[in-house]
Amino acid sequence: MKNKRRFAMVSVSVIVVALILEAGILKYVNDANAYKLSKVLLDRVFTVLDKNDQSEEELIESLKDDYIVRAKAVSYIVDAKPQVENDVEELQKIAKLMSVDEIHLFDETGCITSGSVPKYFGYSFDSGTQMSYFKPMLTDKSLTMCQDVTPNTSEGKAMMYAITWNEAGTMMVQVGLKPQRLLDELKQNEISTVVSDMPVYKGMELYVADADTELVKGATDCDKIGKTFHDLGLPTDIKESDKPTVRQISVNDSGCRCVIRRGDKYIVAVTIDKSFYMTNSVVALLVVGIYLILASCCIMYMFSKIMKEKYEKEKLLYISNTDALTGCLNRHAYETDINKLDLKKEWIYISLDLNSLKHVNDTYGHAAGDEMICAAATCMMASFGEFGRVYRIGGDEFAVIITQKPDELDAMTKHFDSSVAEWRGKIVDSMTISYGCVRSLEEDWEFVYDIAKEADRRMYASKARYYSDSDIDRRK
Structure with a gap:
């Protein structure tokens, strides 16, 4: 008997707790949905009103x-x-x-x-x-x-x-x-027309008033047009903000939830009657839903911890290997990757360097130099990124290691030359880049760094030809 009473008491307690949770969930969900819906309406009204004030274009x-x-x-x-x-x-x-x-x-x-x-x-x-x-x-x-x-x-x-x-x-x-x-x-649209076209649910009312006079210029209930917010019992002490304010008010002796936002020209308010919250639901389904939500929350909590740790590791790895200015791989990644290269396999090393960067920095400022460096990186990644990896190893010094489809080098460099030639910046009109390419199987290399040195030599030879042909003093 005692066990039965105890079981009954536990059962009643569970039911009471479930009902309390149900009421809380319903209120929270209804309030959240009503707020979201009201915010969408407010944003939409402000968007339409702002659009009516914009230029023809x-x-x-x-x-x-x-x-x-x-x-x-x-x-x-x-x-x-x-x-x-x-x-x-x-x-x-x-x-x-x-x-x-x-x-x-x-x-x-x-x-x-x-x-x-x-x-x-x-x-x-x-x-x-x-x-x-x-x-x-x-x-x-x-x-x-x-x-x-x-x-x-x-x-x-x-x-x-x-x-x-x-x-x-x-x-x-x-x-x-x-x-x-x-x-x-659209230019002839009255605010009243804008408001009347807005979709609202039963139990919701929408008001648009002039921000200075607080006179209602548009409302879903046409009888309210021409009245003031004060006459209607709507809040009048709302400050200008991009975020809505929520108030509990009484309109026509009926309790309402009011979501209101004041802009520089208009005040827009949405009132939601208590009837809006009347929702039929199945208690058993809600109870099951509560337990499922709790279980899901626990699972999501554990999952989020695992994903957070993974994200932090990936973020740390990315930061440690990425150049902040250009988004290319940095010197650290370069040193790691170059030591993994196999001299018996075919790959290509390209050494690249911007021309006249010092002159650009001295003439237009370092912002112009940064613009050129970023543009150069963009061109490199667009032309070579699909076939290998791009590294920024110094100020204006870059390296590219091509490991995929090395036979298509000519097409890659042609695309790269075209991209560089067509580039136009906001500060600098154009740029040129000198580069030297070396294939891993050109000859019997002793060390990987020998290939890098040879690519540098060819790049500097290209740079010298550029300055000679352009009659430019590279020291300036």
Whole structure:
């Protein structure tokens, strides 16, 4: 009997603890979700309001994402209603519904097979420069693209086009818009329209007020427009910040959670009624979830400790072997790697050195010299990094050890010469790099360092020719 009572007491205690945990979890999750949702709304409102104040060029750039969304929406509609694919009138209706000027359907070869403008049927990605912009779509069906304002191929009128593949990957859907019309519409958007377009859940209200007057200029409840935050019981002592503030308030005699943020021009607030927190859940599922969460936390804690130790080791190894300025391997890594090289195997040693670095440092400052050093490292890694390792072993001295595909050295150096010749910096207009290459099997070397010395000799010979041909005093 005592055991039964004890078991009952333990059971009741477990149930009580589970219910308390359930209530705490529900409150925490609901508060966190409500805050995240409110923050998204606040950020979105501020983003839209800021966009309305931007220049035309910036606004056109910001429209790209919207146009891609419209292209995807049209794609979904066409997929859902295959019968409209070749129905010009229906596609024109869809274009009007989505507020776009044109809809074009391309086949898998990049040819327009249908759309809202029949006169464009038969045009393809090969029809002109404007349309060829979208050729990458043919090789990557995961792409979505939006073109800048460009004269279209047929009539030369300024348009913006966005394109996406449908879900099945059988056709591409493109929408075209006259940007000036959309810009005029966006500039005319009232704050009330911006707010009314924002998606909110039942029990949530959104308010936008002028930061100076605190007069409500837009609200999901139109009756609140024209009133002040004070009249509505909303907080008025919020300081300007990039982060929202959370307050418990009462609106219309109903307790609410208010997430509010003040910007330089606007105050935006989201109120969440208590009804928003009403959630049906299964107690047994939550209890199982609690235990699973606890177990997961323990596992994650152990895993995080292991991963942290591994990360710290890798970070230490990376720092000890990496040059901080260029991201190349450093002298320490060079000395370690060069002693591992086998003279019986084929590999290539390249010694490289920047020309006229002292003159650049003296003339333009060390920032210019650093720019050249970083640019040189970038060119080296782009040309040689796939085939070996790049080291910065001194101020402007570099070494490259090629261990993969040594027969392609000519192609590598040609790409490197081209990269260096085409480089233009923000401070320095151009740069040149002298280098010398030595193959490990050129002759019977006694030591690896003999190869390095020979590469240095060839590099300095190249450098001497450069200064001689350029009639430059290398001491300056």
